[in-house]
Amino acid sequence: MNWINKIKKFGESIKKNIDKKFPTKSERESSAWTSCCKGPILKVELEENLFVCPHCNKHHRINPEQRFDIIFGKNNYEILKTPIPKDDPLGWVDTKTYKDRLKDARKKTKQDCAVVIARGNINGIELTVGATNFDFIGGSSGAAETEAIIYAVQHSIDKNTPFVFFPCGGGQRMFESPIALAGMTKTTLAINELKKNNLPYIVCFTDPTAGGITASFAMLGDIQFSEPGALIAFAGRRVVQATVKEELPPDFQTAEFLLKHGFVDRIVERKVLSSEIGLLLSILLKKNSEVNLENNEQTSEINIQSREAS
Numbered sequence: 098m099n100w101i102n103k104i105k106k107f108g109e110s111i112k113k114n115i116d117k118k119f120p121t122k123s124e125r126e127s128s129a130w131t132s133c134c135k136g137p138i139l140k141v142e143l144e145e146n147l148f149v150c151p152h153c154n155k156h157h158r159i160n161p162e163q164r165f166d167i168i169f170g171k172n173n174y175e176i177l178k179t180p181i182p183k184d185d186p187l188g189w190v191d192t193k194t195y196k197d198r199l200k201d202a203r204k205k206t207k208q209d210c211a212v213v214i215a216r217g218n219i220n221g222i223e224l225t226v227g228a229t230n231f232d233f234i235g236g237s238s239g240a241a242e243t244e245a246i247i248y249a250v251q252h253s254i255d256k257n258t259p260f261v262f263f264p265c266g267g268g269q270r271m272f273e274s275p276i277a278l279a280g281m282t283k284t285t286l287a288i289n290e291l292k293k294n295n296l297p298y299i300v301c302f303t304d305p306t307a308g309g310i311t312a313s314f315a316m317l318g319d320i321q322f323s324e325p326g327a328l329i330a331f332a333g334r335r336v337v338q339a340t341v342k343e344e345l346p347p348d349f350q351t352a353e354f355l356l357k358h359g360f361v362d363r364i365v366e367r368k369v370l371s372s373e374i375g376l377l378l379s380i381l382l383k384k385n386s387e388v389n390l391e392n393n394e395q396t397s398e399i400n401i402q403s404r405e406a407s
Contacts, residue, residue: 147367156324156367158304161213161228164263168226168371174217177252179245181209187274195272202233210241214249220375225253228263236266238310239273243280246314250287259297259378264315268308281313288317297381299374302327302352320377323352323361
Protein backbone atom coordinates (compact mmCIF):
# COMPACT_ATOMS: atom_id res chain seq x y z
CA MET A 98 0.00 0.00 0.00
CA ASN A 99 1.50 3.34 -1.05
CA TRP A 100 1.44 6.44 1.16
CA ILE A 101 -1.49 8.04 -0.71
CA ASN A 102 -3.77 5.07 -0.02
CA LYS A 103 -2.61 5.00 3.60
CA ILE A 104 -3.60 8.66 4.06
CA LYS A 105 -6.92 8.02 2.31
CA LYS A 106 -7.67 5.02 4.53
CA PHE A 107 -6.69 7.00 7.64
CA GLY A 108 -9.00 9.84 6.59
CA GLU A 109 -11.92 7.46 6.05
CA SER A 110 -11.32 5.97 9.50
CA ILE A 111 -11.42 9.44 11.11
CA LYS A 112 -14.64 10.30 9.24
CA LYS A 113 -16.32 7.11 10.46
CA ASN A 114 -15.41 7.88 14.06
CA ILE A 115 -16.67 11.45 13.73
CA ASP A 116 -19.94 10.24 12.20
CA LYS A 117 -20.43 7.85 15.12
CA LYS A 118 -19.67 10.49 17.74
CA PHE A 119 -21.62 13.46 16.34
CA PRO A 120 -25.26 13.50 15.21
CA THR A 121 -26.11 13.96 11.54
CA LYS A 122 -27.80 17.10 10.22
CA SER A 123 -31.20 15.40 10.07
CA GLU A 124 -30.76 14.12 13.65
CA ARG A 125 -29.91 17.65 14.84
CA GLU A 126 -32.96 19.10 13.09
CA SER A 127 -35.32 16.50 14.58
CA SER A 128 -33.82 16.79 18.07
CA ALA A 129 -35.73 18.52 20.87
CA TRP A 130 -32.54 20.41 21.72
CA THR A 131 -30.48 23.14 20.10
CA SER A 132 -27.39 25.00 21.29
CA CYS A 133 -26.52 28.56 22.20
CA CYS A 134 -24.15 30.46 24.50
CA LYS A 135 -24.49 28.21 27.57
CA GLY A 136 -24.80 24.92 25.71
CA PRO A 137 -27.94 22.87 25.04
CA ILE A 138 -31.33 24.56 25.28
CA LEU A 139 -34.76 23.06 24.65
CA LYS A 140 -36.31 24.25 21.40
CA VAL A 141 -39.66 24.57 23.21
CA GLU A 142 -38.16 26.98 25.74
CA LEU A 143 -36.54 28.96 22.95
CA GLU A 144 -39.85 29.15 21.07
CA GLU A 145 -41.63 30.42 24.19
CA ASN A 146 -39.15 33.31 24.20
CA LEU A 147 -39.82 34.08 20.49
CA PHE A 148 -36.69 32.09 19.49
CA VAL A 149 -34.45 34.52 21.38
CA CYS A 150 -31.85 33.16 23.80
CA PRO A 151 -32.75 34.31 27.35
CA HIS A 152 -29.06 34.43 28.32
CA CYS A 153 -27.21 36.16 25.46
CA ASN A 154 -30.20 37.67 23.59
CA LYS A 155 -29.18 35.99 20.33
CA HIS A 156 -32.05 36.19 17.86
CA HIS A 157 -32.14 32.73 16.28
CA ARG A 158 -33.27 32.30 12.70
CA ILE A 159 -36.97 31.63 12.17
CA ASN A 160 -39.09 30.79 9.15
CA PRO A 161 -41.63 33.20 7.60
CA GLU A 162 -44.70 31.67 9.25
CA GLN A 163 -43.08 31.84 12.68
CA ARG A 164 -42.29 35.48 11.98
CA PHE A 165 -45.84 36.26 10.85
CA ASP A 166 -47.15 34.57 14.01
CA ILE A 167 -45.02 36.96 16.07
CA ILE A 168 -45.94 40.06 14.05
CA PHE A 169 -49.69 39.47 13.60
CA GLY A 170 -50.55 36.84 16.20
CA LYS A 171 -50.74 33.11 15.55
CA ASN A 172 -52.56 32.34 12.28
CA ASN A 173 -53.99 35.88 12.28
CA TYR A 174 -52.92 36.57 8.68
CA GLU A 175 -53.37 35.29 5.13
CA ILE A 176 -50.55 33.79 3.04
CA LEU A 177 -50.71 35.03 -0.56
CA LYS A 178 -50.01 32.71 -3.48
CA THR A 179 -47.23 34.20 -5.62
CA PRO A 180 -46.28 33.35 -9.23
CA ILE A 181 -43.75 30.54 -9.73
CA PRO A 182 -41.75 30.75 -12.98
CA LYS A 183 -40.41 27.70 -14.81
CA ASP A 184 -37.88 25.76 -12.75
CA ASP A 185 -34.25 25.55 -13.87
CA PRO A 186 -34.36 27.52 -17.15
CA LEU A 187 -30.59 27.06 -17.61
CA GLY A 188 -30.50 23.31 -16.96
CA TRP A 189 -27.93 23.77 -14.19
CA VAL A 190 -25.98 20.73 -12.99
CA ASP A 191 -23.04 20.54 -10.56
CA THR A 192 -22.86 17.85 -7.88
CA LYS A 193 -26.63 17.51 -8.39
CA THR A 194 -29.23 19.14 -10.60
CA TYR A 195 -30.84 22.44 -9.65
CA LYS A 196 -34.25 20.79 -10.01
CA ASP A 197 -33.27 18.30 -7.31
CA ARG A 198 -32.09 21.16 -5.07
CA LEU A 199 -35.44 22.90 -5.49
CA LYS A 200 -37.28 19.65 -4.80
CA ASP A 201 -35.29 19.11 -1.58
CA ALA A 202 -35.77 22.74 -0.46
CA ARG A 203 -39.53 22.60 -1.04
CA LYS A 204 -39.81 19.34 0.86
CA LYS A 205 -37.77 20.72 3.75
CA THR A 206 -39.52 24.10 4.08
CA LYS A 207 -42.98 23.32 2.62
CA GLN A 208 -42.61 26.51 0.54
CA ASP A 209 -42.59 27.03 -3.22
CA CYS A 210 -39.70 29.49 -3.00
CA ALA A 211 -37.59 31.25 -0.37
CA VAL A 212 -39.88 34.31 -0.10
CA VAL A 213 -43.34 34.17 1.48
CA ILE A 214 -45.83 37.03 1.18
CA ALA A 215 -48.77 37.59 3.53
CA ARG A 216 -51.30 40.22 4.48
CA GLY A 217 -52.56 41.13 7.92
CA ASN A 218 -53.02 44.10 10.21
CA ILE A 219 -51.26 45.72 13.13
CA ASN A 220 -53.27 48.09 15.31
CA GLY A 221 -56.00 48.14 12.68
CA ILE A 222 -53.56 49.08 9.90
CA GLU A 223 -53.69 46.74 6.90
CA LEU A 224 -50.27 45.88 5.49
CA THR A 225 -48.49 43.57 3.09
CA VAL A 226 -45.54 41.74 4.56
CA GLY A 227 -42.84 39.49 3.14
CA ALA A 228 -40.11 37.34 4.68
CA THR A 229 -37.31 35.09 3.45
CA ASN A 230 -36.61 31.59 4.71
CA PHE A 231 -32.87 30.96 5.06
CA ASP A 232 -33.49 27.20 5.00
CA PHE A 233 -34.58 27.47 1.36
CA ILE A 234 -31.19 27.27 -0.41
CA GLY A 235 -29.65 29.78 1.98
CA GLY A 236 -32.39 32.34 1.37
CA SER A 237 -30.86 33.07 -2.04
CA SER A 238 -32.91 35.03 -4.53
CA GLY A 239 -33.86 33.75 -7.98
CA ALA A 240 -36.66 34.31 -10.48
CA ALA A 241 -39.39 32.99 -8.15
CA GLU A 242 -38.27 35.20 -5.28
CA THR A 243 -38.15 38.20 -7.62
CA GLU A 244 -41.70 37.50 -8.79
CA ALA A 245 -42.88 37.14 -5.18
CA ILE A 246 -41.50 40.58 -4.27
CA ILE A 247 -42.96 42.20 -7.39
CA TYR A 248 -46.31 40.56 -6.62
CA ALA A 249 -46.17 41.92 -3.06
CA VAL A 250 -45.45 45.44 -4.30
CA GLN A 251 -48.34 45.29 -6.78
CA HIS A 252 -50.61 43.97 -4.04
CA SER A 253 -49.57 46.89 -1.81
CA ILE A 254 -50.33 49.38 -4.58
CA ASP A 255 -53.68 47.76 -5.46
CA LYS A 256 -54.80 47.58 -1.82
CA ASN A 257 -53.13 50.88 -0.84
CA THR A 258 -51.22 49.24 2.03
CA PRO A 259 -47.69 49.72 3.41
CA PHE A 260 -45.12 47.03 2.60
CA VAL A 261 -42.89 45.51 5.29
CA PHE A 262 -40.12 43.08 4.38
CA PHE A 263 -37.82 40.85 6.46
CA PRO A 264 -34.84 39.97 4.24
CA CYS A 265 -32.14 37.41 4.80
CA GLY A 266 -29.94 35.26 2.57
CA GLY A 267 -26.59 35.19 0.88
CA GLY A 268 -27.53 37.01 -2.31
CA GLN A 269 -28.59 36.10 -5.84
CA ARG A 270 -28.87 32.38 -6.61
CA MET A 271 -25.89 31.16 -8.61
CA PHE A 272 -27.91 28.30 -10.14
CA GLU A 273 -29.87 30.91 -12.10
CA SER A 274 -26.87 33.13 -12.93
CA PRO A 275 -27.92 36.22 -15.00
CA ILE A 276 -31.62 35.50 -14.44
CA ALA A 277 -31.10 35.90 -10.70
CA LEU A 278 -28.93 39.00 -11.19
CA ALA A 279 -31.70 40.60 -13.27
CA GLY A 280 -33.88 40.30 -10.19
CA MET A 281 -31.84 43.03 -8.51
CA THR A 282 -32.96 45.52 -11.16
CA LYS A 283 -36.54 44.27 -11.25
CA THR A 284 -37.06 44.47 -7.49
CA THR A 285 -35.44 47.91 -7.35
CA LEU A 286 -37.82 49.20 -10.04
CA ALA A 287 -40.76 47.62 -8.18
CA ILE A 288 -39.85 49.41 -4.93
CA ASN A 289 -39.57 52.67 -6.88
CA GLU A 290 -43.18 52.17 -8.04
CA LEU A 291 -44.22 51.67 -4.44
CA LYS A 292 -42.61 54.98 -3.50
CA LYS A 293 -44.24 56.79 -6.43
CA ASN A 294 -47.55 55.79 -4.87
CA ASN A 295 -46.47 57.30 -1.51
CA LEU A 296 -46.75 53.96 0.30
CA PRO A 297 -44.37 53.31 3.22
CA TYR A 298 -41.72 50.62 2.73
CA ILE A 299 -40.15 49.30 5.92
CA VAL A 300 -37.23 46.86 5.93
CA CYS A 301 -36.23 44.85 8.98
CA PHE A 302 -32.89 43.11 8.52
CA THR A 303 -32.52 39.61 9.91
CA ASP A 304 -29.44 37.45 10.20
CA PRO A 305 -27.77 37.13 7.73
CA THR A 306 -28.50 39.54 4.87
CA ALA A 307 -25.79 39.83 2.24
CA GLY A 308 -24.79 40.06 -1.42
CA GLY A 309 -27.29 41.08 -4.08
CA ILE A 310 -30.14 41.14 -1.57
CA THR A 311 -28.42 43.92 0.36
CA ALA A 312 -27.45 45.59 -2.92
CA SER A 313 -31.02 45.89 -4.17
CA PHE A 314 -34.45 45.88 -2.48
CA ALA A 315 -33.18 45.36 1.09
CA MET A 316 -31.41 48.73 1.25
CA LEU A 317 -34.25 50.81 -0.18
CA GLY A 318 -36.51 51.07 2.85
CA ASP A 319 -37.94 54.40 3.95
CA ILE A 320 -37.08 53.11 7.42
CA GLN A 321 -34.41 50.45 8.02
CA PHE A 322 -34.91 48.36 11.16
CA SER A 323 -32.72 45.43 12.20
CA GLU A 324 -32.83 42.66 14.74
CA PRO A 325 -29.90 42.75 17.21
CA GLY A 326 -26.66 41.17 16.07
CA ALA A 327 -27.74 40.59 12.47
CA LEU A 328 -24.98 40.27 9.90
CA ILE A 329 -25.58 42.82 7.12
CA ALA A 330 -23.05 42.90 4.30
CA PHE A 331 -22.37 42.91 0.59
CA ALA A 332 -18.98 41.22 0.15
CA GLY A 333 -17.52 38.91 2.79
CA ARG A 334 -15.37 40.29 5.60
CA ARG A 335 -12.16 38.72 4.30
CA VAL A 336 -12.78 40.07 0.79
CA VAL A 337 -13.27 43.59 2.17
CA GLN A 338 -10.20 43.34 4.38
CA ALA A 339 -8.05 42.12 1.47
CA THR A 340 -9.33 45.02 -0.65
CA VAL A 341 -8.85 47.88 1.82
CA LYS A 342 -5.71 46.28 3.33
CA GLU A 343 -6.65 47.45 6.81
CA GLU A 344 -7.69 45.70 10.00
CA LEU A 345 -11.47 45.85 10.32
CA PRO A 346 -13.23 46.47 13.67
CA PRO A 347 -14.60 43.39 15.47
CA ASP A 348 -18.23 44.45 14.99
CA PHE A 349 -17.79 45.18 11.27
CA GLN A 350 -20.88 44.24 9.19
CA THR A 351 -23.11 43.82 12.24
CA ALA A 352 -26.38 45.68 12.74
CA GLU A 353 -24.77 47.65 15.55
CA PHE A 354 -21.90 48.77 13.29
CA LEU A 355 -24.32 49.83 10.55
CA LEU A 356 -26.43 51.73 13.07
CA LYS A 357 -23.39 53.80 14.05
CA HIS A 358 -22.68 54.56 10.38
CA GLY A 359 -26.20 55.47 9.29
CA PHE A 360 -27.21 52.42 7.23
CA VAL A 361 -29.64 51.18 9.88
CA ASP A 362 -32.09 53.57 11.56
CA ARG A 363 -32.98 51.51 14.60
CA ILE A 364 -32.23 48.12 16.19
CA VAL A 365 -35.43 46.57 17.49
CA GLU A 366 -35.79 43.40 19.53
CA ARG A 367 -38.20 40.80 18.24
CA LYS A 368 -40.56 41.07 21.23
CA VAL A 369 -41.37 44.73 20.51
CA LEU A 370 -41.06 44.70 16.73
CA SER A 371 -44.80 44.49 16.04
CA SER A 372 -45.60 47.48 18.29
CA GLU A 373 -42.69 49.50 16.80
CA ILE A 374 -43.92 48.86 13.26
CA GLY A 375 -47.50 49.70 14.25
CA LEU A 376 -46.45 52.97 15.90
CA LEU A 377 -44.28 54.00 12.95
CA LEU A 378 -46.98 53.23 10.39
CA SER A 379 -49.60 55.16 12.36
CA ILE A 380 -47.31 58.22 12.24
CA LEU A 381 -46.41 57.83 8.55
CA LEU A 382 -49.97 57.20 7.39
CA LYS A 383 -51.35 60.10 9.44
CA LYS A 384 -48.75 62.37 7.90
CA ASN A 385 -49.61 61.14 4.40
CA SER A 386 -53.31 61.73 5.11
CA GLU A 387 -52.60 65.29 6.23
CA VAL A 388 -50.48 65.95 3.12
CA ASN A 389 -53.20 64.56 0.83
CA LEU A 390 -55.85 66.62 2.66
CA GLU A 391 -53.72 69.77 2.32
CA ASN A 392 -53.18 69.08 -1.41
CA ASN A 393 -56.91 68.52 -1.92
CA GLU A 394 -57.71 71.79 -0.12
CA GLN A 395 -55.16 73.66 -2.25
CA THR A 396 -56.59 72.11 -5.43
CA SER A 397 -60.14 73.06 -4.40
CA GLU A 398 -59.03 76.62 -3.65
CA ILE A 399 -57.34 76.91 -7.06
CA ASN A 400 -60.45 75.60 -8.79
CA ILE A 401 -62.67 78.09 -6.93
CA GLN A 402 -60.36 80.96 -7.84
CA SER A 403 -60.33 79.86 -11.49
CA ARG A 404 -64.13 79.76 -11.61
CA GLU A 405 -64.37 83.21 -9.99
CA ALA A 406 -61.86 84.63 -12.45
CA SER A 407 -63.81 83.25 -15.39
